[in-house]
Amino acid sequence: xxxxxxxxxxxxxxxxxxxxxxxxxxxxxxxxxxxxxxxxxxxxxxxxxxxxxxxxxxxxxxxxxxxxxxxxxxxxxxxxxxxxxxxxxxxxxxxxxxxxxxxxxxxxxxxxxxxxxxxxxxxxxxxxxxxxxxxxxxxxxxxxxxxxxxxxxxxxxxxxxxxxxxxxxxxxxxxxxxxxxxxxxxxxxxxxxxxxxxxxxxxxxxxxxxxx
Numbered sequence: 162x163x164x165x166x167x168x169x170x171x172x173x174x175x176x177x178x179x180x181x182x183x184x185x186x187x188x189x190x191x192x193x194x195x196x197x198x199x200x201x202x203x204x205x206x207x208x209x210x211x212x213x214x215x216x217x218x219x220x221x222x223x224x225x226x227x228x229x230x231x232x233x234x235x236x237x238x239x240x241x242x243x244x245x246x247x248x249x250x251x252x253x254x255x256x257x258x259x260x261x262x263x264x265x266x267x268x269x270x271x272x273x274x275x276x277x278x279x280x281x282x283x284x285x286x287x288x289x290x291x292x293x294x295x296x297x298x299x300x301x302x303x304x305x306x307x308x309x310x311x312x313x314x315x316x317x318x319x320x321x322x323x324x325x326x327x328x329x330x331x332x333x334x335x336x337x338x339x340x341x342x343x344x345x346x347x348x349x350x351x352x353x354x355x356x357x358x359x360x361x362x363x364x365x366x367x368x369x370x371x372x373x
Contacts, residue, residue, distance in 0.1 A: 163190035163243035163347040168250040169197050173204020175248035182340035190347040194240040230258040256303035264353040266301040271331050278306035283327040296331050298342040300353045309358035310369040314338050
């Protein structure tokens with residue numbers, strides 16, 4: 162059973178999906194800690210109700226991003242993780258932090274990467290007149306939302322949609338694909354190599370698995 166540490170900043174819905182998948186035996190792992198950079202968020206309450214250790218390390222207590230990430234790395238390592246999962250963790254991580262957890266840290270991003278890195282992805286998709294939108298799970302590297310894509314899910318954009326409509330549609334897919342990718346990593350099927358993300362020894366393309 163792999164040890165999983167989840168980093169959050171808010172409601173923790175993806176964290177909860179992963180916890181439930183672990184408890185149902187769909188992930189060969191256990192969420193051993195949930196860490197937030199913000200106190201009092203709903204995700205911490207969900208983790209506590211599930212009997213998971215929680216911790217808060219506020220970025221506001223540190224003068225620089227580097228100083229924060231040094232302490233965050235120490236805190237994460239206290240739980241001896243095999244896998245680190247970013248689940249709505251609204252921080253740009255330093256290169257040193259990304260390198261330390263290279264190959265064992267995942268992120269989920271609400272767009273069809275490489276489109277719309279950063280924030281406000283749903284509104285940006287609407288403003289661009291896109292006919293489809295979606296979500297990507299990728300390995301974390303020092304490049305913001307730039308690590309190799311592992312799996313994407315696509316959703317349609319309908320006439321009259323607003324950003325909230327798209328967000329809800331995307332969230333439904335997030336909760337399906339993120340536990341699946343976490344299981345791939347926990348089971349040893351998924352690896353980050355010098356060439357990119359590999360699943361069962363096969364190099365994945367720029368849009369990840371099942372890009373068609």
